[in-house]
Amino acid sequence: MFTNKLIKLFCIWLCILPFSESIAQDNDGPSFEDLLNGFNDPTRWLTYSGDYSGRRHSPLIQITPSNVDQLRPVWTFQTGTTTRGRGFETTPLLDNGVLYVTGSNNYAWALDARTGRAFWRYRRNLPNDLTYGASAPVNRGFGMLGNQLFMVTLDAYLMSFDRRTGDVLWERELADYRIGYSATLAPLVLDNKVIVGISGGEYQTRGFIDAFDPISGERIWRFNTVPGPGEVGSETWPNDPAVLAAGGGGTWMNGSYDPDLNLIYWGVGNPNPDYYDENRPGDNLYTDSIVALDANTGELRWHYQFTPHDVNDWDANQIPVLANIDWEGEPRRVVMVGNRNGFFYVLDRVTGEFLLGEPFTATTWAREIGADGRPIVLNDGSQGCLPDPWGSTNFYPPSFYPGLDLFILTARETCATYVAEEPANTPGQSNFGGTVFIDAEKGHGALRALDVHTGELEWEFTYPSPTFGGVMTTASGLVFAGDHEGNFMAFNAETGENLWHYQTGSRIWGAAAVTYMLDGRQYVLIPSGTTLQAFAL
Amino acid sequence: MKSNRTINNSQLAISLNSLLLLMLLVVNSYAQTLNPLETDPRAARAGGSIFRAQCATCHGADAKGISTIDAPDLTMMWSQRQLSEEDVFQTIRDGISGSIMPPHSFPDTEIWMLVSFLRSVAEVGTSNEVAGDSSRGAQLFTRYCSDCHRANGNGGSLGPDLSNITARRSLSALISSIRNPSVNITRLYKPVSFITMDNESVQGTIKSEDAFSIQMMDSNQVLRGFTKSNLRELRYEQQSLMPTFAESSLSNTDVDDLISYLQSNRSR
Numbered sequence: 001m002f003t004n005k006l007i008k009l010f011c012i013w014l015c016i017l018p019f020s021e022s023i024a025q026d027n028d029g030p031s032f033e034d035l036l037n038g039f040n041d042p043t044r045w046l047t048y049s050g051d052y053s054g055r056r057h058s059p060l061i062q063i064t065p066s067n068v069d070q071l072r073p074v075w076t077f078q079t080g081t082t083t084r085g086r087g088f089e090t091t092p093l094l095d096n097g098v099l100y101v102t103g104s105n106n107y108a109w110a111l112d113a114r115t116g117r118a119f120w121r122y123r124r125n126l127p128n129d130l131t132y133g134a135s136a137p138v139n140r141g142f143g144m145l146g147n148q149l150f151m152v153t154l155d156a157y158l159m160s161f162d163r164r165t166g167d168v169l170w171e172r173e174l175a176d177y178r179i180g181y182s183a184t185l186a187p188l189v190l191d192n193k194v195i196v197g198i199s200g201g202e203y204q205t206r207g208f209i210d211a212f213d214p215i216s217g218e219r220i221w222r223f224n225t226v227p228g229p230g231e232v233g234s235e236t237w238p239n240d241p242a243v244l245a246a247g248g249g250g251t252w253m254n255g256s257y258d259p260d261l262n263l264i265y266w267g268v269g270n271p272n273p274d275y276y277d278e279n280r281p282g283d284n285l286y287t288d289s290i291v292a293l294d295a296n297t298g299e300l301r302w303h304y305q306f307t308p309h310d311v312n313d314w315d316a317n318q319i320p321v322l323a324n325i326d327w328e329g330e331p332r333r334v335v336m337v338g339n340r341n342g343f344f345y346v347l348d349r350v351t352g353e354f355l356l357g358e359p360f361t362a363t364t365w366a367r368e369i370g371a372d373g374r375p376i377v378l379n380d381g382s383q384g385c386l387p388d389p390w391g392s393t394n395f396y397p398p399s400f401y402p403g404l405d406l407f408i409l410t411a412r413e414t415c416a417t418y419v420a421e422e423p424a425n426t427p428g429q430s431n432f433g434g435t436v437f438i439d440a441e442k443g444h445g446a447l448r449a450l451d452v453h454t455g456e457l458e459w460e461f462t463y464p465s466p467t468f469g470g471v472m473t474t475a476s477g478l479v480f481a482g483d484h485e486g487n488f489m490a491f492n493a494e495t496g497e498n499l500w501h502y503q504t505g506s507r508i509w510g511a512a513a514v515t516y517m518l519d520g521r522q523y524v525l526i527p528s529g530t531t532l533q534a535f536a537l
Numbered sequence: 538m539k540s541n542r543t544i545n546n547s548q549l550a551i552s553l554n555s556l557l558l559l560m561l562l563v564v565n566s567y568a569q570t571l572n573p574l575e576t577d578p579r580a581a582r583a584g585g586s587i588f589r590a591q592c593a594t595c596h597g598a599d600a601k602g603i604s605t606i607d608a609p610d611l612t613m614m615w616s617q618r619q620l621s622e623e624d625v626f627q628t629i630r631d632g633i634s635g636s637i638m639p640p641h642s643f644p645d646t647e648i649w650m651l652v653s654f655l656r657s658v659a660e661v662g663t664s665n666e667v668a669g670d671s672s673r674g675a676q677l678f679t680r681y682c683s684d685c686h687r688a689n690g691n692g693g694s695l696g697p698d699l700s701n702i703t704a705r706r707s708l709s710a711l712i713s714s715i716r717n718p719s720v721n722i723t724r725l726y727k728p729v730s731f732i733t734m735d736n737e738s739v740q741g742t743i744k745s746e747d748a749f750s751i752q753m754m755d756s757n758q759v760l761r762g763f764t765k766s767n768l769r770e771l772r773y774e775q776q777s778l779m780p781t782f783a784e785s786s787l788s789n790t791d792v793d794d795l796i797s798y799l800q801s802n803r804s805r
Contacts, residue, residue, distance in 0.1 A: 085595060085607055085637035134632075134639035135595075419598070423590050428642070435589040435598035464746050485747030501749055 029146040032191040042517045045094040048186040053322040054256035055400040061476040062522035068490045068500045075116035077532040087509025088527040091141040102139040120166035132200040133182035141186030152183030170217040179427045197251025201269040202430045207249035221298035225249035225268045233285040248272030249287045253317035253395040269315035276420045276433025283308040302352030313389035314340040338409040340391030358455025361392040388416035396470035397512040406449045412466040415442040459496030470512025482508025504528035584654030615659045616704040663703040674798025703800045718779040728774040
């Protein structure tokens with residue numbers, strides 16, 4: 001009898017052992033190796049785009065073009081915080097059945113991924129004199145490493161949390177929010193580095209990219225997006241330290257990372273003032289550029305400027321999408337960007353060499369990108385309307401579908417007239433330098449799939465209004481996208497045929513879907529309005 | 538022993554300072570209830586510059602709002618609500634709690650400049666009394682307008698409620714809407730027509746629309762929703778559902794009478 005009990009206990013112990021080890025392993029949280037693995041473990045979503053490439057392309061195949069019409073809501077999480085005029089722009093992270101979610105106004109939660117119920121909640125006490133952060137009180141997600149979460153704030157801090165409790169471990173000021181700085185992106189976490197950028201290019205600010213030690217919170221390096229006097233690139237500005245010190249160049253959206261090259265790729269925003277340019281002749285590097293930085297040192301390896309001397313607020317703060325593709329018969333490591341100026345670009349990500357630049361909207365701004373990589377401008381605004389300052393696309397994620405070699409993005413067709421006016425250049429006050437007249441009657445949006453080799457349109461699905469929803473694809477041949485009217489939709493990746501839609505009740509703005517496996521079931525999540533909504537078959 | 542009421546020089550200085558402070562507070566308080574720049578013609582112009590730099594991103598360069606980001610039309614606010622200039626001043630200063638409208642730390646003078654600008658671009662409505670026969674206008678309204686428009690609680694709903702239209706639209710804008718109704722069709726009243734898969738022909742005005750569905754009021758003033766995949770043909774019409782009233786069908790005198798009627802019944 002006693003022996004039988006011992007055998008039973010031994011069996012129970014044997015059964016528990018692997019589970020316990022799993023728990024112990026999971027309790028340590030994801031390592032850098034786990035982050036590098038990206039989508040290899042589909043029960044996790046550990047970085048903003050799911051992996052470092054920025055492709056937002058999941059290998060999951062349970063939901064397919066033939067069964068997606070049976071997709072139905074599973075749970076809804078109500079955030080209880082609003083962002084009137086903007087959106088719930090976050091990408092949740094998932095590990096070990098727990099979702100880590102940031103919200104507007106620097107709320108944050110840990111949620112049960114099976115039910116949407118909260119384990120813990122956090123809300124930052126923000127100052128009442130926020131500058132840029134008051135007009136765009138959004139956040140785009142956590143970064144995660146081990147048991148630490150990282151989040152930036154509207155008063156321009158980087159914070160670290162204990163993911164088990166939501167307790168704050170440390171916080172570091174990035175810049176003085178009272179001048180106009182803020183921070184909204186999801187930190188890019190590498191091996192022993194947390195990399196963040198800064199918002200506020202509409203104010204008297206100077207952009208930068210910072211790397212912090214995740215444990216100590218000490219800053220490791222800073223890259224200034226506007227050079228100092230005498231530094232390389234300063235020749236593209238007037239010789240005026242005051243202009244350089246407030247040259248703009250925000251870095252407010254996530255970058256991507258190539259571990260083989262150890263380079264990070266990051267988009268830089270508009271010069272300050274946005275529309276008025278009398279005080280800033282020249283190309284104004286590195287505004288409206290993509291920069292490739294050494295991840296260890298922050299040193300610039302190369303740059304490419306999409307919109308030299310921008311006067312239309314066409315930030316280059318889009319997700320850089322990394323892929324290895326065949327290019328004219330040779331394998332090529334490329335970075336692809338659907339830019340706010342209406343052109344789709346392919347660059348060699350080792351050297352920065354310009355490979356392709358083709359319009360994806362009916363822009364009248366430039367006819368083409370010349371062989372030297374500079375735009376051949378047709379219309380500076382005097383020949384009719386231009387894409388509006390919200391852009392032909394924006395920061396919301398696109399997706400790259402390998403095999404089909406399609407770059408799928410949300411495009412905006414708009415018509416705007418810009419009138420420049422000298423601004424006051426007052427710290428703490430926005431500094432657009434003029435006015436934009438947008439013809440609301442002429443706008444619409446579209447989900448567009450581009451052949452990455454030619455930039456040609458393969459298919460599109462039209463939306464009634466200019467849309468700010470992002471895109472995710474899955475290897476089963478599906479595209480998930482959201483629109484301004486609140487529809488969360490699935491499309492056939494090969495044809496663009498709409499296969500499913502669900503009206504979420506509020507616009508999907510600045511966010512893209514995530515997907516993961518849990519208990520053998522594929523979930524798809526989308527933030528919409530003030531809710532996070534989960535779907536499954 | 539000196540009297541307790543004796544005041545030395547330092548006490549006198551403190552009292553004078555207090556008096557000065559009190560005067561300043563009174564002046565300041567006064568400044569916050571009345572626009573001190575009301576009579577200064579430069580104020581609206583300067584306020585326009587501030588508006589375009591600080592406010593136009595959300596409210597539009599013409600202050601008419603941007604509906605896609607829920608930023609309201611500021612040219613209509615004066616006539617839609619009982620707003621004083623002080624109300625507008627305080628809203629700019631304090632922002633709107635729970636909304637994206639932030640507080641602003643501009644100096645008082647700049648806020649008053651903004652108020653002056655907003656007053657200058659306000660939809661002023663038909664301020665002068667129109668010399669018409671309002672009782673005859675009431676009859677004309679019943680005959681020509683009330684099938685689709687409401688005034689003072691009576692009439693249809695296919696077109697906008699006209700009870701307070703004269704507070705929001707100038708005389709020339711009203712006449713233009715009567716003579717050429719298709720030139721400027723307000724959102725929520727855009728015309729649409731389609732044929733369903735059941736061969737029903739439907740006309741009406743669009744209330745809402747997305748990629749898959751359309752919500753409308755049909756010409757019988759019934760709210761109806763349709764799935765676009767169930768429509769055989771969908772046309773966004775350019776011609777308003779409102780008939781064009783030329784002088785041959787509605788004389789200038791008739792128009793004056795109509796507007797006089799609408800003016801006589803508006804609430805403010």
